[in-house]
Amino acid sequence: MSPIDADASTVLITLREQIEPSGDSDLVGAMYQLEDLYERKLWFQLSEVLSQNVYKNENSKPIRLKLFENFVLKFNDKINQLKLIEFLLLSLQDCDLKERLEYLTDLKDLIKNRKNIKKTDDDDIADIDIIQALLFLEIEIAGVKLNLGFVDEASAIIDECSKQIDKINWSLDNRINASYYFTNASLLKLKGDYTAVYYNSLLFLACIDDLDNLANKHAIVKDICASALLGDKIYNFGEIIMHDIFQYLDIAWLKQLILALNSGDLAAFEQVIGSPEIKQIPEIASNVGFLKQKMCIMSLTKLVFNSPTQNRTFKYDAIMAQVPFLQNYDEVEHLLIKCFSLQLMKGLINEVNSEVEISWIQPRTMTLDQIDAMKKKLVVWSDKVSDLNQYMASAGKELWV
Structure with missing residues (x-):
């Protein structure tokens, strides 16, 4: 992946001619900007034009890889290394x-072998920008290897990246965090650890602006x-239902199943x-x-959640x-013990009276x-407090006379 020995302006002219038939004047104008900024060595402004005006433009797809190989790599050590990787990922x-x-x-080797890697006096480690770039590339390489079927190699890379x-001791760029959580979730999915897949996926979404x-x-x-x-x-399931990405779930039955379980809707x-x-x-x-079984637990949770806090003793x-799906008292007790072991709720089981007292719910x-249901409960509670306040005010008058 080495750039050709062509002048940068010649490269840009060739690519500009390639996209002119599309009639995208904004993209053509951006190519002129690139030539001007390159000649003036304004690297930051150059990378911004690449990011905002070129690589985000859908019409640039046919020329992205050529642009990266024959132009961007000419000044690869002059711009932010994470942006450099971002340009490559968009090109691929x-x-x-x-x-x-x-x-x-190839890009990992190029950055790793660069002779001008700076060292800090205290830790004798590479510059933070370089460290993050290499980490980003390692995670992306792990993701590709995972998709190629090299699960053990990908797992070893992710383990090393985790360490x-x-x-x-500083905050990683969110692009690296997103790549790590997404790749880790994909790896955990193959291992069948759906709980970990779910939480890693939510962490991935938290990194997407x-x-x-x-x-x-x-x-x-x-x-x-599916992992939820x-x-x-x-x-x-409230975290995923309330997340903006839930609107993109276009599988009707899967959405209905999630909503039914979350609300304890047996019919649905x-x-x-x-x-x-x-x-x-x-x-x-x-x-x-x-x-x-999960539906049983969600229905029990709904029953406890919707009950008044002062009256949470339930007969079997x-x-x-x-x-x-519960047929007898033994199944009720088994369900309660399951909920207690999962720390979804706490309470005391009274086998003699065939009842349970719930003291806490997760x-x-x-x-x-x-x-909205909670709001209605608070309104009822507020009315009761108001009635009690009026009663105390009325009944207490005689004490102060």
Whole structure:
């Protein structure tokens, strides 16, 4: 991946002629800007034009890789190294995995072997910009190797990157964090650790400033929702339901299943699991039994959450009436013990009286409907406090006479 020995202006003229038939005057104008800024050695402004006016323009796709190889690499050590990697990643969008791996490895070697890497007096380590760039490239290489099927190699790279991140005493750039969490989530998905996939995916989303710039939004939200359903420690879907990316979930039955479980809606739940469409995601279709258990837990959580805090003692019969799929008291007790072990709630089981007293329930991220229900409960509570206040004011008058 070495730039040709052509003059930068010649390269830009050639590429400009290639895109002129598209009629995109903004992109053509940006190419003139690049030539001017390159001649004046205004590297920061040059990288900004590349970022905002060229690489974000869809019409630049046919020339991106040529532009990177024959122009950007000419001043690769003059601009922010993370931007340099970003330009390469955008240039490789239409390349196959083997090509991506080759280009990423070549750029890693170029940065790593650069002779002007600075050293700090205290730690004797490379400049922060270089460290972050190499870490970014390692994670991206791990992601490509994972997609190529080299799972062990990718896992080893991610493990090494994790150790390096733990040693870093400054805040990493969000582009690196996003790449790490996304790649780690992909690796954990292959290992079947859906709970970890879900949390890593949420951390990935937290690193994305603008969802409009996120590629494959529909596939990403599909994987997150599937991992939420299959995660053995995920019993609150409020985080993903309330996230902006949820609007990009275009699989109707999957959205209905998530919403049904979160709200404890048995009718909607049974409609989905009885539908042949569920076979579109084999992992979900083969875990219907687990989902039924999760539905029981969500229904019990809903029952406790919606009950007044001063009255949270529940008879087994009342639980069986509200929670689906329970056939006898033994199953009720098993469900309660499961909830206690998952730390979803705390309480005391009274086998003699066949009842349970719930003293605490895990805080949860609420949807707008749940917030509205909470508001109504607070209004009722406020009215009771007001009535008590008026009663005390009236009854207390005689004491002060």
